[in-house]
Amino acid sequence: MNFKDLRREINIKISLKYIFIIWILFIGNLILYSFFIYQLVLYYATNITASYNVFSFFYSNISLLSIIEISGFLFIGAFAFTEYKLLRSLKIHQEKLIQILSQIQIPNLESQTNEIKNLKMPNSLLFPIMIVFFFFIPLLEIVSLIISFYVVYKSHKILERLENLEDKAFSVLGIKLQREKTQKRNFVLYLVITLITFGFFMLYLIFEAIKEFNLHVEEDYKLLDSIEFWL
Helix, strand or coil: CEHHHHHHHCCCCCCCHHHHHHHHHHHHHHHHHHHHHHHHHHHHHHCCCCCCCHHHHHHHCHHHHHHHHHHHHHHHHHHHHHHHHHHHHHHHHHHHHHHHHHCCCCCCHHHHHHHHHCCCCCCCCHHHHHHHHHHCCCCCHHHHHHHHHHHHHHHHHHHHHHHHHHHHHHHHCCCCCCCCCCCCCCHHHHHHHHHHCCCCHHHHHHHHHHHHHHHHHHHHHHHHHCCCCEC
16 A cells, blocks of 8 residues: 555545535524514504513414524534534544554654654544533533633644644654744633624634645645555
């Protein structure tokens, strides 16, 4: 087996269609919420001198509320699934790198391979489940937002670490990787912006996280395509 065969095995780029679906669902959910608030304000304005009950308003708009809940579930489900894909793809990428390096019988490479092997990955299923769970608990939506932010932050740090470990591993082979490095990001500032925008900024962050990962594996493809080592 050569590197070109292995290159085909690690074709794990994440489709940006997931991001577009998230954006569409978010915009749809935002429009529905805005319409609901408009109806609520209109209801209060037209009943300001009469006795009214907020529960009667909810009951009379139960269909709209149901649609909002369904669209909200679809949005957060799509968002959680995309973060699952990101975490899972990082794990697969790690496993394929280990597979590649383990088949090269060169002294000093084993320690570099073990470093990649010992790189801990977040649970790809647990965090997305927690994101959906907390999103639908009143007053705990902030927990869902923080978990979502943590996944993006952690994936960025793992990608940075993988880049460094790959550089070290391939330097043992006498190969100097020429790649566009993962950008340094101020996640403290990003967290503040995410909180003050009530999570809107997460739509940008998840897009950047996916694009960042895709760029990383694309650079790896170019490397493997250009190497003619036979294992």
